[in-house]
Structures are given as structure tokens and as C-alpha cells.
Amino acid sequence: MTLSPVQQELAIAVVKVLVLFNALLGLFSVMTWAERRLLAFMQFRLGPNRTGPVGILQPVADGIKLFFKEELIPAGANKWVFVAAPALAIFTAFLSIAVVPYGGTVTLPRGGLFAFLPDWLEGREIQLQIADLDVGLLFIFAISSLGVYGIVLAGWAAGNKYTLLGGLRSSAQMFSYELALGLSWVGVILLAGSFRIGDIVSAQAGGFWHWNFVQQVVGFAVYLVAATAEVNRTPFDLPEAETELVAGFHTEYSSMRFALLQMAEYVNMITVAAVGANLFFGGWLSPVPFLPDSPLWFFAKMFAALFFFIWLRGTLPRLRYDQLMAFGWKVLVPLATLNILVTAAVVAFRPFAR
Amino acid sequence: MITVVLFYVFAALAVASALVVVGQRNPVYSAFGLIVTLCSMAAIFGLLGSPFIAALQVVVYAGAIMVLFLFVLMLLGVKSEDRTSGSTLKAVATALALALGLEMGVVLLGAVRPPTAPFDASTRAVAQVLFSPPYLYAFEATSILILAALVGSIVLARRDA
Numbered sequence: 001m002t003l004s005p006v007q008q009e010l011a012i013a014v015v016k017v018l019v020l021f022n023a024l025l026g027l028f029s030v031m032t033w034a035e036r037r038l039l040a041f042m043q044f045r046l047g048p049n050r051t052g053p054v055g056i057l058q059p060v061a062d063g064i065k066l067f068f069k070e071e072l073i074p075a076g077a078n079k080w081v082f083v084a085a086p087a088l089a090i091f092t093a094f095l096s097i098a099v100v101p102y103g104g105t106v107t108l109p110r111g112g113l114f115a116f117l118p119d120w121l122e123g124r125e126i127q128l129q130i131a132d133l134d135v136g137l138l139f140i141f142a143i144s145s146l147g148v149y150g151i152v153l154a155g156w157a158a159g160n161k162y163t164l165l166g167g168l169r170s171s172a173q174m175f176s177y178e179l180a181l182g183l184s185w186v187g188v189i190l191l192a193g194s195f196r197i198g199d200i201v202s203a204q205a206g207g208f209w210h211w212n213f214v215q216q217v218v219g220f221a222v223y224l225v226a227a228t229a230e231v232n233r234t235p236f237d238l239p240e241a242e243t244e245l246v247a248g249f250h251t252e253y254s255s256m257r258f259a260l261l262q263m264a265e266y267v268n269m270i271t272v273a274a275v276g277a278n279l280f281f282g283g284w285l286s287p288v289p290f291l292p293d294s295p296l297w298f299f300a301k302m303f304a305a306l307f308f309f310i311w312l313r314g315t316l317p318r319l320r321y322d323q324l325m326a327f328g329w330k331v332l333v334p335l336a337t338l339n340i341l342v343t344a345a346v347v348a349f350r351p352f353a354r
Numbered sequence: 355m356i357t358v359v360l361f362y363v364f365a366a367l368a369v370a371s372a373l374v375v376v377g378q379r380n381p382v383y384s385a386f387g388l389i390v391t392l393c394s395m396a397a398i399f400g401l402l403g404s405p406f407i408a409a410l411q412v413v414v415y416a417g418a419i420m421v422l423f424l425f426v427l428m429l430l431g432v433k434s435e436d437r438t439s440g441s442t443l444k445a446v447a448t449a450l451a452l453a454l455g456l457e458m459g460v461v462l463l464g465a466v467r468p469p470t471a472p473f474d475a476s477t478r479a480v481a482q483v484l485f486s487p488p489y490l491y492a493f494e495a496t497s498i499l500i501l502a503a504l505v506g507s508i509v510l511a512r513r514d515a
Contacts, residue, residue: 043448081382135477138409142396145417149389151419156382170430175421182413195406195477 016130021094021296028266029059030253033312040311042314044200069255077252083309085157086257089264096143097271099136102126102302103284103295128284128295129198136197136345137189140275142231148174150264155249166249169321170232170327176328177229177236181334184222187343188212188279196274201283213280218339220280222332227272229328233309235316236324273305274298299335361401368394392416393452404475 003011033048033056040047051053073082110122131140148171155167189195191212192203204211213220229236250261277283277298284298317325367390374387392415400408484493 071400078382081386111424135405135409138406138413142409142412142417145413145421146389146393148417148421149424151426156424164428171421171425174416178417238423 003120012126013130016126019071020097020130020251024094024097024267024270025263027270028263029063031266031270031306032062032262033058034306035313038307038310039314042311050213063259066255066259071255071257072252074158074160074252078157078159080152081157083251083257085150085154086253086260088153088307089147090260090267091109092143092147092150093264093267093271096140097148097267097274098130099133100271100274101127101132101141101201101283102127102274102298105292107275132196132198135195137185137200137275137279138196141178141185142272144181144268144271145178147264147268148178149251149313150261152255154253154261157323158249158252160252163249166251171251173236173324173328174230176325177226178334180222180328180332183231183333183340184219184226184280186336186340187216187219190340190343190347191215192331197283201278201285204282207289208282211280211282211285215337216343218335219343222336223276223280223340226328226332227276228309228312229324231268231272231309233269234313235319236338237318264341269306269309270302273309275300276305277301357401361398364394364397364401368398381427382424385420385427388423389416389420391418402475404480406477406480407475 016148036058037047037055038262047055048058051057054339074077090343102213105125107123107125108117108121149208152167154165155165155170158164188200190201194200194203200212208214250258281301282297283301284295285293286297371387371390371394375384375391378384378387393412396408396411396416399405399411483489
């Protein structure tokens with residue numbers, strides 16, 4: 001079978017999409033288990049440990065349970081929007097991770113164990129990223145700003161005052177912190193001179209002291225807080241504050257639609273962790289010059305970030321709503337703007353310093 | 355080839371969702387339609403070779419502004435618009451719409467298609483045009499205008515404080 005070059009590219013892209021999609025689904029289910037176990041350990045409990053060795057099969061049991069639960073649509077709900085909202089949430093969540101690179105390029109080996117590969121694949125360079133966009137970061141920003149709709153519409157469509165309040169809270173929160181999130185990226189973009197995430201990673205080459213979290217320490221701090229708020233994690237999980245809002249925007253959801261909303265939340269968390277690892281911790285670059293660069297570094301950094309999110313949840317109490325808004329607008333946004341000013345000045349005057 | 359097909363898909367989507375915006379009586383559906391219109395426009399910008407403008411279109415209009423629209427709609431709890439029957443405004447609006455449609459038809463049919471010169475719509479090119487005279491003045495003036503509007507709205511909203 002011979003394929004034209006366009007078809008070859010297409011085939012590679014489809015395989016990459018399938019692999020990443022399934023990897024994310026797997027990672028999501030492992031994350032639900034890891035989060036419960038780790039939180040339990042932090043609180044001197046055991047967590048789910050009965051299903052399979054150390055409870056690792058718990059996500060499977062949860063999945064089966066959710067599949068067989070009744071799928072409720074409240075009588076007062078707007079049926080179409082109620083069904084569409086979780087789909088929208090999961091769609092935007094998966095779309096934005098498409099532009100995140102998880103490694104440089106790999107060259108497929110020839111012959112030997114890999115002799116089963118078709119000729120055109122042997123010795124071919126594969127980029128470890130689905131779409132290498134010129135405006136990668138802006139794309140993530142655009143898609144995540146659309147991601148708000150999934151939550152807002154979910155809260156509105158259920159026709160319940162608690163869900164509506166949860167949805168409104170989250171739209172205000174995500175809207176406010178998105179601004180700080182975007183501004184925290186600008187310093188990094190200025191230093192690399194590109195929106196392309198791959199370029200930003202290569203601009204950090206040469207050991208961990210060249211990574212952006214050193215030069216862009218303010219930007220990194222703002223990103224950390226804003227990203228936590230953007231994915232509605234503790235201490236910013238006000239949209240689903242159970243003591244005030246039952247369970248926020250997903251109160252009325254059950255069965256697989258509930259699972260979809262949860263999945264969207266975890267995939268967003270994974271995206272934020274992956275973007276953070278790329279922008280501030282050098283992505284797949286190795287921390288010291290004598291070790292080779294590898295996607296493994298990227299995954300190590302991403303998992304460290306995910307662990308950090310869980311750790312945060314086990315440590316911090318939830319903020320009050322007015323504190324959250326005041327902090328976002330009066331502390332984070334000015335701080336990020338200041339960071340941009342200073343970084344821009346440094347970048348502009350650097351040529352004259354020599 | 356693929357570009358042409360995609361263009362027509364997104365163009366049709368933009369027109370159809372724009373019809374939803376004006377034709378729907380549920381304001382939340384209308385807002386939803388507007389979001390789809392704006393996203394299709396962004397896709398068309400992308401097809402024209404300017405991913406930067408496409409991304410901005412989604413971030414600013416579909417993302418930021420429409421969230422505020424939805425916010426207000428949900429807080430007001432508008433269920434559906436009232437249907438008016440035969441007001442004078444309706445007659446005037448119909449006449450104006452017909453005139454506008456006629457005008458558009460005449461212009462479109464009589465238009466000479468200009469030869470498409472190759473142009474650079476990359477982020478760098480857009481930034482260079484935007485941040486150099488003469489557009490620089492308009493750009494800065496707009497940003498001051500927006501700042502003034504921002505301060506003005508805060509002053510008006512917080513008159514009691």
C-alpha cells in the first residue's frame with residue numbers, strides 16, 4: 001500500500017490523536033485514584049485500597065458504577081443545553097491540549113524489531129505534538145476562554161438556583177483569573193520572542209538555571225495561582241463549594257454526564273500542568289547539561305505539577321468569594337502587568353548592555 | 355481544495371447561526387448563536403492565513419464579551435422575548451432591511467473582484483502594521499478611549515461609595 005505524502009501526514013496525525021486521547025483518558029482515571037489515595041494519606045486515612053492491588057482498579061469500579069446509574073434530566077431543565085454542556089466542556093478540554101508538545105522529535109528506527117513498519121515510516125522524524133501552531137499559547141488561551149461556557153451553561157440549564165449560582169460564580173472567577181493567567185504568559189513570550197510553545201521550550205536550553213521559573217519568578221507565581229483558580233481547584237473551588245452550593249454547577253448531573261464534567265476538570269488540570277512544565281520548567285529539556293533531553297523529563301515535571309495540585313487541596317482551606325475576586329483583580333493582575341513592564345524593558349534594553 | 359470546502363462550511367455556519375441570533379426568542383439561544391458566529395468568523399480568519407487574528411477573535415469576542423452577555427442574561431432570568439404584533443417600528447424596520455438587502459445585492463453583483471495580492475498576515479506582520487504610523491495613533495487613541503470608558507463605568511456604578 002502506498003500513500004501520498006498528504007495521506008502519510010494525515011495517518012500520523014490520526015495515530016497521534018488516538019494515542020493522546022487514550023493516554024489522557026487513562027491518566028484521568030489514574031488521577032482520580034491517585035488524588036483520593038494521596039489526599040487520604042495526607043489526612044492519615046487509607047483511601048480506596050480494596051479494589052485490586054493498592055486499590056488501583058478503583059477507577060474501573062467507579063466507571064462501571066457511573067455507567068449503570070440512571071441518567072436524570074430535571075423536569076425544569078433546558079433539555080438541549082443540559083445535554084450539550086458536558087459535551088462542550090469535554091470538547092474544549094481535549095482541544096486545548098492538542099497544541100501542547102511533550103517532547104522534541106523522535107526518529108523511528110529502521111529494521112530490527114521495527115521491521116513491521118511500512119517503508120515510509122522507517123527513519124521518519126515524528127514531532128511529539130499533535131499541532132505545532134504558530135500561535136500555540138494564544139490558541140490555548142482562546143480555547144480555555146470557551147471552556148467557561150461548558151460550566152456556565154451546565155449551571156444555567158439545570159434550572160436549579162444552586163447550580164445557577166455555581167455557574168455564575170465560576171464564570172466570574174474564570175473570567176477574572178484568565179486575565180491574570182494570560183498576562184503571566186507574556187513575560188515568557190517576550191523572552192522567547194514567540195507564541196510557539198516549542199520555541200519557548202528551546203529558549204530555555206542550557207540547564208535548570210536557564211529555565212523560566214528563575215528569570216520569570218513573578219510570572220511563575222502568578223501563573224501558579226491563576227492556573228489553580230482557572231481549573232477550579234482548592235483553594236479556589238468556589239464554583240462547587242459543597243457547604244454553600246450543594247455541589248455547584250454539577251449538582252443535577254448524574255451518571256456519565258457527571259463523569260464527563262469531572263473528566264473535563266481533570267483534563268484541564270493536566271493541560272495546565274503540562275503548559276506550566278513547558279513554559280516555566282523547560283519542558284523536555286534535562287535539568288543538567290550532561291544528561292540527555294527526553295520526553296521523560298517532561299512527564300516527570302508534569303506529574304510533579306499534578307502532585308502539587310493534590311497537595312494544595314490537602315493543605316489549604318477554601319477562600320471566601322470576595323477575597324477571591326479582590327485577590328485576582330487587585331493583586332494578581334497588577335503584579336502580572338508589572339512583570340510585563342519590567343520584562344519588556346529588559347528585553348528592549350538588552351542589546352545596549354553589551 | 356480543502357481550504358475552499360472549509361471556507362464554505364464555516365461561512366454557512368456563520369450565516370446560519372447569525373439567523374439564529376435574530377430569529378430565536380430565547381435570548382440564551384441567541385447568545386449561543388452569536389458565539390458560534392464569532393467562532394466561525396475566527397475559523398475564516400484562520401483559513402485566510404492569520405491565526406493571530408483568529409485567536410484574538412475567539413479570546414476577545416467569543417470568550418470575554420459573550421461571557422458577560424450570558425452573565426447578564428442569566429442574572430436577569432429572561433425566559434423568552436415578548437412577541438409584538440404589528441407595530442409601526444416593525445414596518446419601518448422591514449422597509450429598512452429590504453433597502454439594505456437591495457443595496458448589498460447591487461454592490462455584490464456589480465463588484466469587480468480584485469486580483470488577490472499575496473499578503474503576510476502572520477503575527478509579526480500584523481504587529482508591525484499595528485504599532486507603526488498611521489495605525490499606531492488610532493490604536494493608542496482606542497486604548498485610551500477604552501480606559502476612559504472603564505473608569506467612567508466604575509465611577510457610575512460606585513456613586514454611593
